[in-house]
Amino acid sequence: MTEPATLAALRSKLDESDRNVAFNALEIALTQLGDGATLVWKRQKNGLSGVIKTISAFRDDEGRVCRKVKYSITLGTFERSVTGSACRDKDGSWTLSS
Template identity: 30%
Template sequence: MKVPVLMSCILSIAACASTGDPHRDALRDQETASAILGGIIGGVIGHQFGDGRGQTALTVLGATAGAMIGGGLARDRTIYDGERRAAYLAFESTPSGDAVPWRDPDHRVHGSYTPLRTWRDSRGQYCREYQQLVVIDGRERRAYGTACRQPDGSWRIVAD
């Protein structure tokens, strides 16, 4: 009974702490949820061993390790998400013609998003034409596309 109440409190607090950036908030929420889920799984596994105080200690140890592993996995995934963060920044607030760079040093990949022009579509949504540059092992690739801002503040690529 104590674990569900504690989880509800943690999730409620995490949900209230908004940065004002929907993309950053979503990444933080994924990390929080992964840590909580990892903690639950680790606690259940740890509880299967020992008895008395030993069982309690193993439950706490399992929950702690699970939370660290779950949160770490989500954090690693958000590190690779640098390209998506750059795209969001380019679409959301970067002046046309200015590049927003990104780099993934673990995979030796980097690139940029450059918004080219902005307009409103027939539904009143802001859309941006953009150029994307990706460099993999020294080889450049360029692509062009269009992204439109959704009512929830996210951006959806609508054409390549």
């Protein structure tokens, strides 16, 4: 029986350096890619990989620049896809919501 694909289950499989790589890839996609572009990344040490597709940019009710994004991540037989939005805060960091 396979483990259900939950974000908590994925987090339990990743160490801090894996999480850093995944979030850094997301930061690059959100900041540098245009709408419709795709970023693919892979860690050689454990086969962790991800695909990030930027869907569209918009401004929220607070006037922040936001991006709709689809993020798929794979580790072995575990795979998870999430579609959500990220908005850029005044300090330049991104706040995610799904």
